[in-house]
Amino acid sequence: xxxxxxxxxxxxxxxxxxxxxxxxxxxxxxxxxxxxxxxxxxxxxxxxxxxxxxxxxxxxxxxxxxxxxxxxxxxxxxxxxxxxxxxxxxxxxxxxxxxxxxxxxxxxxxxxxxxxxxxxxxxxxxxxx
Amino acid sequence: xxxxxxxxxxxxxxxxxxxxxxxxxxxxxxxxxxxxxxxxxxxxxxxxxxxxxxxxxxxxxxxxxxxxxxxxxxxxxxxxxxxxxxxxxxxxxxxxxxxxxxxxxxxxxxxxxxxxxxxxxxxxxxxxxxxxxxxxxxxxxxxxxxxxxxxxxxxxxxxxxxxxxxxxxxxxxxxxxxxxxxxxxxxxxxxxxxxxxxxxxxxxxxxxxxxxxxxxxxxxxxxxxxxxxxxxxxxxxxxxxxxxxxxxxxxxxxxxxxxxxxxxxxxxxxxxxxxxxxxxxxxxxxxxxxxxxxxxxxxxxxxxxxxxxxxxxxxxxxxxxxxxxxxxxxxxxxxxxxxxxxxxxxxxxxxxxxxxxxxxxxxxxxxxxxxxxxxxxxxxxxxxxxxxxxxxxxxxxxxxxxxxxxxxxxxxxxxxxxxxxxxxxxxxxxxxxxxxxxxxxxxxxxxxxxxxxxxxxxxxxxxxxxxxxxxxxxxxxxxxxxxxxxxxxxxxxxxxxxxxxxxxxxxxxxxxxxxxxxxxxxxxxxxxxxxxxxxxxxxxxxxxxxxxxxxxxxxxxxxxxxxxxxxxxxxxxxxxxxxxxxxxxxxxxxxxxxxxxxxxxxxxxxxxxxxxxxxxxxxxxxxxxx
Numbered sequence: 001x002x003x004x005x006x007x008x009x010x011x012x013x014x015x016x017x018x019x020x021x022x023x024x025x026x027x028x029x030x031x032x033x034x035x036x037x038x039x040x041x042x043x044x045x046x047x048x049x050x051x052x053x054x055x056x057x058x059x060x061x062x063x064x065x066x067x068x069x070x071x072x073x074x075x076x077x078x079x080x081x082x083x084x085x086x087x088x089x090x091x092x093x094x095x096x097x098x099x100x101x102x103x104x105x106x107x108x109x110x111x112x113x114x115x116x117x118x119x120x121x122x123x124x125x126x127x128x129x
Numbered sequence: 130x131x132x133x134x135x136x137x138x139x140x141x142x143x144x145x146x147x148x149x150x151x152x153x154x155x156x157x158x159x160x161x162x163x164x165x166x167x168x169x170x171x172x173x174x175x176x177x178x179x180x181x182x183x184x185x186x187x188x189x190x191x192x193x194x195x196x197x198x199x200x201x202x203x204x205x206x207x208x209x210x211x212x213x214x215x216x217x218x219x220x221x222x223x224x225x226x227x228x229x230x231x232x233x234x235x236x237x238x239x240x241x242x243x244x245x246x247x248x249x250x251x252x253x254x255x256x257x258x259x260x261x262x263x264x265x266x267x268x269x270x271x272x273x274x275x276x277x278x279x280x281x282x283x284x285x286x287x288x289x290x291x292x293x294x295x296x297x298x299x300x301x302x303x304x305x306x307x308x309x310x311x312x313x314x315x316x317x318x319x320x321x322x323x324x325x326x327x328x329x330x331x332x333x334x335x336x337x338x339x340x341x342x343x344x345x346x347x348x349x350x351x352x353x354x355x356x357x358x359x360x361x362x363x364x365x366x367x368x369x370x371x372x373x374x375x376x377x378x379x380x381x382x383x384x385x386x387x388x389x390x391x392x393x394x395x396x397x398x399x400x401x402x403x404x405x406x407x408x409x410x411x412x413x414x415x416x417x418x419x420x421x422x423x424x425x426x427x428x429x430x431x432x433x434x435x436x437x438x439x440x441x442x443x444x445x446x447x448x449x450x451x452x453x454x455x456x457x458x459x460x461x462x463x464x465x466x467x468x469x470x471x472x473x474x475x476x477x478x479x480x481x482x483x484x485x486x487x488x489x490x491x492x493x494x495x496x497x498x499x500x501x502x503x504x505x506x507x508x509x510x511x512x513x514x515x516x517x518x519x520x521x522x523x524x525x526x527x528x529x530x531x532x533x534x535x536x537x538x539x540x541x542x543x544x545x546x547x548x549x550x551x552x553x554x555x556x557x558x559x560x561x562x563x564x565x566x567x568x569x570x571x572x573x574x575x576x577x578x579x580x581x582x583x584x585x586x587x588x589x590x591x592x593x594x595x596x597x598x599x600x601x602x603x604x605x606x607x608x609x610x611x612x613x614x615x616x617x618x619x620x621x622x623x624x625x626x627x628x629x630x631x632x633x634x635x636x637x638x639x640x641x642x643x644x645x646x647x648x649x650x651x652x653x654x655x656x657x658x659x660x661x662x663x664x665x666x667x668x669x670x671x672x673x674x675x676x677x678x679x680x681x682x683x684x685x686x687x688x689x690x691x692x693x694x695x696x697x698x699x700x701x702x703x704x705x706x707x708x709x710x711x712x713x714x715x716x717x718x719x720x721x722x723x724x725x726x727x728x729x730x731x732x733x734x735x736x737x738x739x740x741x742x743x744x745x746x747x748x749x750x751x752x753x754x755x
Contacts, residue, residue, distance in 0.1 A: 015513055015516070017517050018517045021517065021520030021521055021523070021524050022520055025520060059509070086508075086510075107512040107513060107515065108512060108516040108519045108554055109519065109520075110519075111519075
């Protein structure tokens with residue numbers, strides 16, 4: 001069953017140029033996207049607004065992806081997360097899956113691949129609700 | 130990883146932990162030091178203690194012997210003293226119990242004489258002498274009735290002292306003899322009873338028969354005149370070659386010559402005696418040892434004389450044996466020390482070498498680990514800018530797509546160029562992926578892999594690429610191959626590597642083919658897969674180095690040279706092997722062998738449990754590894 005609405009996305013990445021570009025690209029493809037540049041901001045913004053899928057960078061200064069994920073899941077267990085990683089550690093990945101990540105994709109990202117994962121993550125969220 | 134890094138490549142050589150050989154420690158020096166230490170602290174004290182004990186024992190045994198020697202002389206003296214005392218009392222008794230008138234009768238005198246001699250013939254003669262010094266009566270073998278003794282020394286002595294025992298003298302009979310004279314006063318008138326003693330008796334008392342070879346026992350008077358016959362050095366009545374003045378005290382021991390101040394008393398066995406020690410060390414001793422004891426009455430000296438070496442012969446022998454044992458012990462210990470130390474040094478050397486080797490290995494491993502870390506860091510760092518490039522690329526593409534006013538050529542060119550950018554970024558990404566994979570090889574539970582399926586997956590992945598190069602891929606699979614234990618994802622990695630290499634090998638050729646065969650090899654108990662291409666082939670010299678890390682024949686910018694070495698390592702990890710054959714210009718064939726393990730129930734149980742975990746791993750690997 002395809003959902004009517006498009007998922008609301010949150011980008012969390014400390015690479016400003018990358019986040020800006022991704023925001024542009026995803027908006028063009030019809031998504032409602034916001035972008036923040038660190039973990040703290042991400043946790044704050046999810047309290048203020050509603051999001052369906054979070055695209056989370058794993059390696060950020062300060063709070064890293066995994067700890068953001070943990071706290072995010074505590075506050076909003078229904079939210080789906082796709083993690084971006086440039087440093088593929090299997091152990092990290094496993095940990096992420098245990099914490100409830102939907103999927104991983106590694107940098108540099110393929111837009112098509114990311115979109116597919118976002119869609120699938122959103123579907124799972126809808127099914128769960 | 131350690132293994133293939135050590136292979137003979139330039140980088141491999143450099144990375145091999147090769148530092149200058151650790152300064153060869155001086156093991157002979159160490160050994161010398163150890164031996165010296167052992168000797169100084171164990172053997173030497175032992176030797177010192179041994180010597181101390183030896184010297185102590187030596188002087189103890191010596192002084193005991195000396196004491197014994199001295200007691201011998203004193204014992205003999207007692208005998209002589211007692212004999213003389215007895216004789217003296219006899220005469221005194223006779224004199225005091227019989228009157229002059231009685232004794233003047235020759236028959237009575239005879240009676241008394243025999244009485245005196247009843248136990249033994251001690252007396253030669255017996256005489257009664259008047260105050261004027263002439264015999265009143267006489268019984269004996271000599272003709273002495275008319276002799277005048279008034280002027281003789283003994284007459285004067287007995288008048289003065291009352292009892293007198295004389296030294297040996299010749300007298301009127303011109304024979305060596307000695308007398309006992311007793312003075313008695315009867316009614317104011319003194320008379321003397323005189324008896325002569327057999328000198329032989331004295332000799333028998335002194336007992337010179339059956340003695341040790343050099344032993345001599347005799348009596349001398351205060352002037353040093355022999356009173357008995359010695360065995361050596363003179364006769365009775367002659368002067369003895371002895372320093373009578375040295376014989377001080379009641380009794381004692383004298384050594385003649387350099388030992389002369391041995392002292393008159395028995396050396397105390399409890400304290401160290403310098404002379405004895407000197408003797409022990411340099412074996413200088415007097416020729417003879419002399420024990421003496423003064424008689425009381427008369428004042429004679431009883432001497433026991435013997436060669437020093439004879440007296441102490443036994444002891445010396447014992448002492449020498451002890452000394453020999455002591456020194457043999459010392460040498461034995463010394464030799465054992467040296468041998469043991471030598472052995473110990475060898476063991477130390479061996480252990481040191483093992484430790485060094487281990488250290489080297491560790492250094493190597495840690496070097497590689499840090500390279501790994503570096504590689505991972507670099508890869509990670511590069512991925513971020515690559516991501517940005519791609520998104521920028523995409524943004525431009527989006528823009529271009531939306532723009533209607535651009536010329537067809539312009540648009541085409543732009544799309545082409547951006548496509549190139551994309552492709553190149555893709556390539557960079559592959560490189561970093563390889564680098565990351567190179568830097569981490571982690572253990573993962575393995576599961577059963579279908580070889581054909583894996584190859585088919587990979588071919589599916591690379592079909593398009595092969596097509597675009599004009600390369601045809603054909604498959605020849607043996608059906609129903611047994612499953613092998615391995616890591617599916619990594620196995621696919623290997624085939625990706627081999628097949629892409631095969632495709633690339635056709636660079637410059639308008640067309641080509643890749644033929645992939647899978648078979649079961651029952652002889653080697655496993656599966657064999659071959660990837661054969663019709664590419665340019667690999668030259669002989671390159672063939673040897675084809676699996677080396679960082680070794681590539683591709684021009685700079687294409688390929689890292691890591692692909693085959695990683696594949697090699699993956700296959701090795703699975704227990705198999707890769708080999709290659711090639712003919713320049715004609716083509717190349719890679720052969721992969723993977724062993725089969727007999728599946729038993731325990732194994733499959735394990736894998737079932739692992740499967741769920743493995744799925745996760747696979748998923749993670751799949752997303753991360755592309």
